[in-house]
Amino acid sequence: MAQARQTFERRQLGLTMRRLRDAAGKTQSVAAEAIGKARSRVVQLEDGTATASEADLTTLLDLYGVADETERATVVDLGAQARRRERRGPHYDVLPDxxxxxxxxxxxxxxxxxxxxxxxxxxxxxxxxxxxxxxxxxxxxxxxxxxxxxxxxxxxxxxxxxxxxxxxxxxxxxxxxxxxxxxxxxxxxxxxxxxxxxxxxxxxxxxxxxxxxxxxxxxxxxxxxxxxxxxxxxxxxxxxxxxxxxxxxxxxxxxxxxxxxxxxxxxxxxxxxxxxxxxxxxxxxxxxx
The missing domain is CATH 3.30.870 (Endonuclease; Chain A)
Incomplete structure (x- = not known):
């Protein structure tokens, strides 16, 4: 995960990952251990001030028990958007759910x-x-x-x-x-x-x-x-x-x-x-x- 400035796309990803973690009943410390990062990096991810690699997101999805392929693909797409350079103009959410x-x-x-x-x-x-x-x-x-x-x-x-x-x-x-x-x-x-x-x-x-x-x-x-x-x-x-x-x-x-x-x-x-x-x-x- 790389330190990043908060953007709308990163905030969307962070809120989604927090919801999935809460639903799975996992702590931020457990999530951090799964991807080999400090707990502060998971906090930053969920706050929208850090991005995450596709590999780390996939590991977290496995940890959280997310089996639905559409939902997994949506999170991966959110991650790709979050890693891009900031762009101007409105954001149109065209992903599922x-x-x-x-x-x-x-x-x-x-x-x-x-x-x-x-x-x-x-x-x-x-x-x-x-x-x-x-x-x-x-x-x-x-x-x-x-x-x-x-x-x-x-x-x-x-x-x-x-x-x-x-x-x-x-x-x-x-x-x-x-x-x-x-x-x-x-x-x-x-x-x-x-x-x-x-x-x-x-x-x-x-x-x-x-x-x-x-x-x-x-x-x-x-x-x-x-x-x-x-x-x-x-x-x-x-x-x-x-x-x-x-x-x-x-x-x-x-x-x-x-x-x-x-x-x-x-x-x-x-x-x-x-x-x-x-x-x-x-x-x-x-x-x-």
Whole structure:
């Protein structure tokens, strides 16, 4: 392993290796012994400040009991990306199981700032709502009757558990547009459950603040789009994230680009209803159902 500056690609690799090690129940010392390195080198790898050779990654995958060939190939590809010279521009995650790497970033963040338009964000979705979301896509975005919908539901539930059941949660700021609260997702009963779920989350998790952007509000330069910015305190620079329906999701780690995303987020945050007024609006819409 060679000492390296933290980049997005190296951070992705590090978070993946940490998740696999934790799942295997192995310590960093055991991992270091397996590849003949000091424990500090495994720490650096998992922190995204060191790269790893293909041989070392393969040894660690064997140690962690990773048998799935697709998953092993993905880690090797991540390692190759991490060893390359830093490049500019957004990073498009086109490797398999990209949703797992999003969850790794999410659960390691100390702060999450998210603007979601037209839909309730994944972390905030209630059980019946998230099933309705994937139900609308079944038979359209993927074949009906396959295992994909089950896998997507299980992953989203796991992703939620990683945040809501954690001993220490990040500071979370969410802006949701009013039309998402009034949407016809599933049924009126599903929407009522979803709205009460939002209220319960805010009550149980002081680190979470939800603000509603009213439909009548002017000054939204991101109409029709969504964004998320993850911050990591002293453990790394913030990372921006933007989804797309028919192309890979894009990650941004350029300082100016991420600063611009945060600037737009706070612009919309200030134009949204306060926490208390947002709660009152959610309660009012729920009573209408």
């Amino acid at each position: 990209s949703y797992l790497r999003l969850a790794d970033l999410e659960s390691s963040a100390t702060e999450i700032n998210c603007l979601e338009q037209g839909i309730i964000p994944g972390l905030l979705q209630s059980p019946y709502y998230l099933r309705a979301v994937f139900g609308e896509a079944e038979g359209v975005l993927w074949k009906r009757g396959g295992k994909e919908i089950t896998e997507r539901i299980e992953f989203r539930e796991h992703r939620q558990a990683r945040i809501w059941e954690a001993s220490k949660q990040p500071i979370m700021r969410y802006v949701i547009t009013e039309d998402a609260l009034r949407a016809n997702m599933g049924s009126p009963e599903v929407m009522h459950q979803q709205l009460t779920h939002l209220l319960k989350l805010m009550e149980e998790h002081p680190s979470l603040t939800i603000r509603v952007l009213e439909t009548t509000m002017y000054g939204n330069p991101l109409r029709g789009t969504s964004l998320t910015v993850f911050a990591f305190a002293t453990r790394g620079a913030p990372i921006g994230y933007a989804t797309a329906a028919f192309s890979p999701s894009a990650y941004f780690d350029d300082e100016d680009e991420v600063a611009g995303m945060l600037r737009v987020f706070h612009h919309i945050w200030e134009r949204s209803l306060s926490r208390i007024d947002s709660q009152m609006m959610i309660e009012g819409i729920a009573k209408e159902l």
